Amino acid sequence: MSALRETAATNVAEYSVTEISGALKRTVEETFGHVRVRGEISGYRGPHSSGHAYFALKDDKSRLEAVVWRTSFAKLAFKPEEGLEVIVTGKLTTFPGSSKYQIVIEAMEPAGAGALMALLNERRLRLEAEGLFAAEAKRPLPFLPRVIGVVTSPTGAVIRDIRHRIADRFPLHLLVWPVRVQGETCGAEVSAAIAGFNALPEGGKIPRPDLLIVARGGGSLEDLWGFNDEAVVRAAAASSIPLISAVGHETDWSLLDHAADRRAPTPTGAAEMAVPVRADLVATLAALDARSGAAISRGLQGERRAVAALARALPSADTLLALPRRRLDEADAGLGRSLRSLFSDRRRDLVEIGSQLSPQRLEAALRDKRGELRHADQQALHAVGLSLARHRHRLDRLAGAFRPHIVAARSDEARHRLLTAGDRLDRAFKGLQDRRRAALGASWRMASSLDPRQVLERGYAIVRGAGDVPITRAEDLVPGSRFEIEFAHGRKRPALALDPAGELPETPEARPARPARRARRAHTETVQGDLF
Known part of the structure; x- marks a missing residue:
């Protein structure tokens, strides 16, 4: 029995791991080529760095x-998302490196409207939580x-x-940004168009729009899916230009409708929202002009009636001037009577004054004045x-003050004061002289300590070169140059400087020169003014 088992075992074909993996791969691909x-x-x-997912x-x-x-991922109408239920089309294959089988996806679509609506609702809630649909962020449309x-x-x-609408x-200027309104690139193109319109500069070659309309005809949820793209919603919310969403018919809606500043039921409705009717504006202006003219006319008529x-x-005028005229006439009539009365009063006063100017009264007045003068x-x-x-009396008192005995007493007192002041002046002068002499002695001692001849008395000497200039450094004493040495009580005759070898250099200056007669300096005693 054991021999039969060994024989049977030897009849089974042997496979390597690679062979069995390849056989399984071919079997799976042939059986499930398209599922x-x-x-x-x-x-x-998300996609890998290589582009595969x-x-x-x-x-x-x-x-x-x-x-x-990677090539199939770019063609997908719906991009994969975590938790989305989908129906994929592809082929099964194996991966020999890990003994696994997998499906290579070529196409993908949502599993149904229910899944799309769930995805749409989840995206709407997430974007709404970010504030992209806030009512306070909506901008008014330009009139x-x-x-x-x-x-x-x-x-x-x-x-x-x-x-046409x-x-x-x-009629006004329209700028059309062509995009695909359906398909896998719809969302990217629409968001790029909105951003592109916003990027146009003011006053450029291409005029910047004052209003944007994003429009598409009706369709199913799958047809309008590009307008539910997150990039489109964010571009609409970030637009600085007011935007009207006109996607689909009255019953259709998309996330763009929530992010736009105004939603139109149809593209035609968006055109009606965008501009008013010119004929209506003209009629309204004409009516306002007529009403304004009528109002002005009525106002002028009312003012005329009020003025009337x-x-x-x-x-x-006669009524206003009647009273002043009467007052003037009365004043004119009373003026003559007043003048006559005034003349009679002045004449009476003059007569009374003249009666007082008689000769007897004048003589009596003169007698009174003469008495007052006396x-x-x-x-x-x-x-x-x-x-x-x-x-x-005052002069007598002054003369008595200058009598001889009074003058003598005052002279003795003055002489005593003068002698006292002289003694005080002598003492003050002597003290000042002593102080000045002490200060002068201190200055003289300081000057004597700074006298260079005092230094020479201690055994030092001064070496002087040409021009009687003192030589203070050894390198200034050039071999062959003339110099003389000054001691405390005179100077030595000029000498020549030798080189380090003790020889006299052969230069014209080094030749012995005939000693010139020099008057012996007489030693003078140190006096006080020598240092000044």
Whole structure:
């Protein structure tokens, strides 16, 4: 039996690991060459640095590894997201390096409207929590924009409807930024268009729009999915230009509608929101002009009536001047009577004054004045006599002060004071002289200590060169130069400096010169003014 087992074992074909892995890979790929798998995305962390995406599809019982190659990932209409239930199309294969099988995904779509709505609702809540849909951030639309930027497909019916509607209501400048309104690149193109319009400079070659319209016709949730892209929502919220969302029909909605400043039910409705009707504005202006003219006319008429009423209420000129005229007439009549009465009063006063100027009264007045003058003369003579008596008495007192015995007493007192002052002056002068002599002695001792001849007395000497200039450094004594030495009591005759070898250098200056007669300096005694 054991022999049969060994024989049977030898009849089984042997495979290497690589061979069995390759056989399994071919079997799986041939059997499941093209399959559709439904499952929930798990473990998705975004595309790899190589551009490939790796994740897993799972349900409540099993798990299937999945990979999306870089070329296929760029073509996906829906990008994978964590937790999204999708239906993928691809082929199964194995990975021999780890004995695993996986599906290579070529296409991906949501598992149904329910999954898309759940994803849309989750994205809406997240963006709303960031404040991108806040009502206070909405900007008012300009009443009459000069330039309108439209982000839509350049070949669809939407742009034609917007153009015709704006042309009918109020023709103005339109700028169209062509984009795809459906497909995998829709969101990126729409967000780039909104950012591009906002990046246009003021006063540039291309006019900057005052209002933006993002428009698309109706469609299913999958058709409008590009306008639910997060990049589109963020671009609309960050736009500094007011934006109208006109995506789909009345019942359609997208996340762009929440982020836009105004939502239009249709693209045509967006055009109606963007501009007013020119004919209505003209009619309104004409009506306002007519009302303004009528109001001005009515105002002028009312003012005229008021002026007329005020004019009627005013009295006439004769009525206003009647009372002043009467007062003037009365004053004119009373003026003559007043003048006659004044003349008679002045004449009566003059007669009374003239009656008082009789010769008897004048003589009596003169007698009174002469008596007053005599009395004043006697008073003046009496006052002069009193003054002379006072001055004579004062002069006598002054003369008595200069008698001989009084003058002698005062001279002795003055002589005593003079002698005392002389003694004090002699003592002060002697003290000042002593102080000046002490200060001069101190200065003389200081000057004597600074006298260079005092230094020479201690055994020092001064070496003088040409021009009687003292030589203080050894290097200044050049071999062959003449010098003389000054001692405390005279100078030695000029000498020549030798070189270090003790020889006299052969220079004209080194030749012995005939000693010149020099007058012997007489030693003078040190006097006080020598140092000054």
